[in-house]
Amino acid sequence: MIPRIYIPADSGALALGAEKVAKAIEKELKERGVEAKIVRNGSRGAYFLEPMVEVATAEGRVAYGPVKPSDVKSLFDSGFLKGGPHKRWLGAPDKIPFLAKQTRLTFARCGVIDPLSLDSYKSHGGLSGLQNAVAMAPADIVKQVTESGLRGRGGAGFPTGIKWKTVLDTKSDQKYIVCNADEGDSATFADRMIMEGDPFVLIEGMAIAGIATGATKGFVYIRSEYPHAVATMNKAVAIARKAGVLGANVLGSPNAFDMEIRVGAGAYVCGEETSLLNSLEGKRGVVRAKPPLPAIQGLFGKPTVINNVISLASVPIIMDKGAAYYKDFGMGRSRGTIPIQIAGNVKHGGLFETAFGLTLGEIVDEIGGGTASGRPVKAVQVGGPLGAYFPRTLFDTPFDYEAFAAKDGLIGHAGITVFDDTADMMKQARFAMEFCAIESCGKCTPCRIGSTRGMEVLDKVAAGIEAEKNFALVTDLCNTMKFGSLCALGGFTPYPVMSSITHFPEDFKPAPARVAAE
Ligand SMILES: Cc1cc2nc3c(=O)[nH]c(=O)nc-3n(C[C@H](O)[C@H](O)[C@H](O)COP(=O)(O)O)c2cc1C
Numbered sequence: 336m337i338p339r340i341y342i343p344a345d346s347g348a349l350a351l352g353a354e355k356v357a358k359a360i361e362k363e364l365k366e367r368g369v370e371a372k373i374v375r376n377g378s379r380g381a382y383f384l385e386p387m388v389e390v391a392t393a394e395g396r397v398a399y400g401p402v403k404p405s406d407v408k409s410l411f412d413s414g415f416l417k418g419g420p421h422k423r424w425l426g427a428p429d430k431i432p433f434l435a436k437q438t439r440l441t442f443a444r445c446g447v448i449d450p451l452s453l454d455s456y457k458s459h460g461g462l463s464g465l466q467n468a469v470a471m472a473p474a475d476i477v478k479q480v481t482e483s484g485l486r487g488r489g490g491a492g493f494p495t496g497i498k499w500k501t502v503l504d505t506k507s508d509q510k511y512i513v514c515n516a517d518e519g520d521s522a523t524f525a526d527r528m529i530m531e532g533d534p535f536v537l538i539e540g541m542a543i544a545g546i547a548t549g550a551t552k553g554f555v556y557i558r559s560e561y562p563h564a565v566a567t568m569n570k571a572v573a574i575a576r577k578a579g580v581l582g583a584n585v586l587g588s589p590n591a592f593d594m595e596i597r598v599g600a601g602a603y604v605c606g607e608e609t610s611l612l613n614s615l616e617g618k619r620g621v622v623r624a625k626p627p628l629p630a631i632q633g634l635f636g637k638p639t640v641i642n643n644v645i646s647l648a649s650v651p652i653i654m655d656k657g658a659a660y661y662k663d664f665g666m667g668r669s670r671g672t673i674p675i676q677i678a679g680n681v682k683h684g685g686l687f688e689t690a691f692g693l694t695l696g697e698i699v700d701e702i703g704g705g706t707a708s709g710r711p712v713k714a715v716q717v718g719g720p721l722g723a724y725f726p727r728t729l730f731d732t733p734f735d736y737e738a739f740a741a742k743d744g745l746i747g748h749a750g751i752t753v754f755d756d757t758a759d760m761m762k763q764a765r766f767a768m769e770f771c772a773i774e775s776c777g778k779c780t781p782c783r784i785g786s787t788r789g790m791e792v793l794d795k796v797a798a799g800i801e802a803e804k805n806f807a808l809v810t811d812l813c814n815t816m817k818f819g820s821l822c823a824l825g826g827f828t829p830y831p832v833m834s835s836i837t838h839f840p841e842d843f844k845p846a847p848a849r850v851a852a853e
């Protein structure tokens with residue numbers, strides 16, 4: 336049997352040097368006259384071990400990482416094609432603690448299969464969900480998704496089945512499925528990783544959504560900063576169309592569904608669903624007032640399902656194994672699994688898919704391994720740039736939508752950014768206002784004007800100018816933004832600001848007091 340070598344072509348792995356490693360392995364094979372098949376897979380998401388190269392042996396796959404081009408000669412010398420020992424030897428990938436502790440439902444194939452091999456996808460359980468769906472009535476598919484408890488993974492956590500039901504129940508000559516792959520939150524990369532590592536699961540999820548709601552056309556809106564995801568998705572759509580997974584008769588059924596990939600021009604606010612729709616229609620990416628809901632009047636005024644990549648990519652497993660199977664994972668009203676993306680100043684950065692319910696402390700200290708700098712963890716921002724900063728005293732908060740909301744925080748798209756004790760929370764609060772000012776679409780006053788005033792007022796607090804008065808003004812301003820903004824960009828910017836003030840008041844002492852205290 337010709338040996339198989341798996342080298343990730345995922346953007347994260349490429350950024351860490353995977354292409355150079357691939358070239359060095361190809362060269363070495365040639366020079367030694369050894370025949371081997373190189374598969375460019377996605378990443379398994381343990382980025383602290385990338386580039387992670389795997390070889391298929393008679394005893395299963397053996398991983399090595401992080402591999403540098405300079406390791407390649409010695410890897411061959413140690414017989415790595417047969418899983419031989421080496422300083423980069425990691426053993427069976429599914430026994431590496433970071434991977435072994437995960438529950439992979441949505442990401443089960445990511446990093447395992449050749450992303451563009453439909454045969455490989457099928458042999459690892461792919462298309463079973465769609466196969467079941469084409470034999471079902473639309474209302475029954477919607478019921479199954481509703482019963483699974485799946486909630487939108489884009490940030491708002493809205494129940495996916497309820498959204499689909501609204502579209503199903505709205506009569507129209509044309510309906511659409513729009514996949515939100517704008518993924519603008521800091522520390523997030525789950526959407527990118529799955530589009531590059533297992534694109535057919537998203538295509539399958541979108542086709543199921545189409546059949547469930549009566550939509551025959553889908554669009555994936557991907558941020559322009561994701562060229563590899565765009566290329567992989569375009570190739571996968573062409574393969575799926577040729578194989579009859581997409582087209583006039585999905586898997587030979589009477590259901591039609593086809594889709595296109597569209598590239599955004601790069602604005603955080605274009606991740607907000609109505610702004611995204613405007614952008615898709617070729618207009619400026621500005622937020623639309625709701626109602627009407629996109630489910631009733633969305634893309635080109637037609638009923639539209641807008642879902643995040645992970646929401647849609649989680650549907651195939653639900654349709655394959657059933658609502659009860661998926662619902663069995665998780666806690667409270669947060670059912671199933673969630674791909675937590677651990678980033679920032681952290682030792683073991685990467686994607687960790689697990690059932691809801693781990694505490695923040697377990698995620699940061701045990702799975703993330705604490706900070707990369709080795710200094711104490713000071714704060715963790717959960718849920719992207721609009722998420723609250725959590726201090727260590729809140730590390731017992733379980734990863735659950737309601738538990739985070741009860742602590743004035745949010746899960747968002749499940750990205751977490753770790754900061755050590757050198758972080759200045761006043762600067763972080765100011766940065767939140769600055770981010771909002773830069774990214775605001777400008778449609779409503781609390782966000783457009785409030786964010787700039789917020790920066791000015793925080794600068795005055797920092798400089799010790801009428802500190803008490805200006806400090807009170809920050810709270811007042813945050814309330815105006817929170818309750819008066821049209822969308823969550825202005826409405827949630829107060830979360831990082833107010834959580835910094837609440838949990839780290841010592842960082843908000845005016846400059847002279849801070850100097851005196853130090
Ligand atoms: C400023 C802003 C940015 C957003 N960015 C994204 C994004 O990048 N990806 C995403 O899926 N949802 C994003 N959302 C949430 C979407 O508006 C919407 O709730 C989501 O796409 C719905 O899909 P879901 O129900 O599957 O989560 C954003 C919301 C706001 C207010």
Ligand code: SF4
Pocket residue numbers: 604622774775776777778779780782783820821822823824825826
């Ligand atoms: S809150 Fe900001 S981004 Fe949202 S509509 Fe208002 S101005 Fe636009």
